[in-house]
Every structure is written in C-alpha cells, then in structure tokens.
Amino acid sequence: MVKKIDHIGIAVSNLEEALKFYEGVLGMNLQGTEIVEEQKVKVAFLPVGDTEIELLESTDKDGPIARFIEKKGEGIQHIAYRVDDIEKEIEEMKQKGIRMIDEVPRYGAGGAKIAFLHPKSTNGVLIELCQRD
Numbered sequence: 679m680v681k682k683i684d685h686i687g688i689a690v691s692n693l694e695e696a697l698k699f700y701e702g703v704l705g706m707n708l709q710g711t712e713i714v715e716e717q718k719v720k721v722a723f724l725p726v727g728d729t730e731i732e733l734l735e736s737t738d739k740d741g742p743i744a745r746f747i748e749k750k751g752e753g754i755q756h757i758a759y760r761v762d763d764i765e766k767e768i769e770e771m772k773q774k775g776i777r778m779i780d781e782v783p784r785y786g787a788g789g790a791k792i793a794f795l796h797p798k799s800t801n802g803v804l805i806e807l808c809q810r811d
C-alpha cells in the first residue's frame with residue numbers, strides 16, 4: 679500500500695516569486711524545474727527531509743492549476759503518496775469503489791508513474807499515487 683508522502687503539491691501563480699520565499703526565507707534547496715506538458719504545469723521540486731515540496735505553476739489558462747487558483751486561490755492542491763505497484767493500487771481503489779481520475783497511470787515529473795483519486799472520494803483532498811522505479 680502507501681509507503682510515504684512522496685510530495686505535497688502547492689499551486690502558485692508565479693514560480694519565480696514563490697521560490698524567493700521557499701529558498702530565500704525557508705532556506706530550502708531547489709532540486710530542479712521541469713515542464714510536464716500533459717498536466718499543463720511547470721514544477722519545481724524542493725526536498726525536505728524524506729519528502730518534497732512540489733511548486734506548481736500553470737502553463738495554460740485551462741489547466742488544472744489555473745482552474746484551482748481561479749476557484750480557491752494559491753495553496754495546497756494535492757498530496758502525493760508513494761506506492762510500489764501503481765497498476766495494482768489503481769485496481770484495488772476501483773474495487774473499493776473509489777472514483778479514479780486516472781484509470782491508467784500517466785507520467786509526471788521525473789518520469790514517475792502517477793494517478794489521481796477524485797477529491798469527492800477522499801474527504802475533499804486531491805490524492806496522487808506516485809511510483810518511482
């Protein structure tokens with residue numbers, strides 16, 4: 679099942695501005711940035727101990743991050759849990775009646791396999807399953 683919190687996804691309007699806070703004030707180290715076209719995001723990863731903060735800026739006004747900020751403002755958008763076998767977990771979730779946004783894994787930042795659970799099935803938190811080989 680779930681191994682650890684892989685990352686916490688935070689929606690930001692401007693990545694450069696947000697990094698001034700995370701690096702300059704909190705003293706975190708930027709591990710790298712990447713554009714994930716399929717999710718319409720530019721992401722920055724900042725490791726914290728055994729997990730990471732994922733800052734997400736939208737690359738498209740219709741992307742999930744743009745829509746989130748429009749409705750709720752900047753803030754925590756998802757929590758990602760590490761799993762070993764994402765296909766197996768997706769099947770188990772479906773059997774347990776969970777509404778999956780992704781029924782087949784997609785590719786996220788760093789080539790991880792990812793799949794989202796709908797917040798209506800999870801007490802209001804958008805959950806990402808994440809497998810890294």
Ligand SMILES: C[C@@H](C(=O)O)C(=O)SCCNC(=O)CCNC(=O)[C@H](O)C(C)(C)COP(=O)(O)OP(=O)(O)OC[C@H]1O[C@@H](n2cnc3c(N)ncnc32)[C@H](O)[C@@H]1OP(=O)(O)O
Nearest residue numbers: 687714717721742745755756779786787794797802803804
């Ligand atoms: C790069 C990658 C990686 O880690 O490698 C990433 O993380 S990509 C991270 C960005 N990608 C994604 O988020 C992809 C998966 N997300 C999605 O498919 C979408 O954002 C949905 C979660 C389905 C929401 O879509 P949309 O905004 O069109 O739906 P909606 O407005 O009808 O929302 C349906 C209900 O869900 C709630 N809702 C929407 N987004 C939410 C969120 N992030 N957390 C908690 N609740 C949320 C709304 O308030 C609404 O509740 P009420 O009806 O009660 O008002």
Ligand SMILES: [Co+2]
Nearest residue numbers: 687732758806
């Ligand atoms: Co994520």
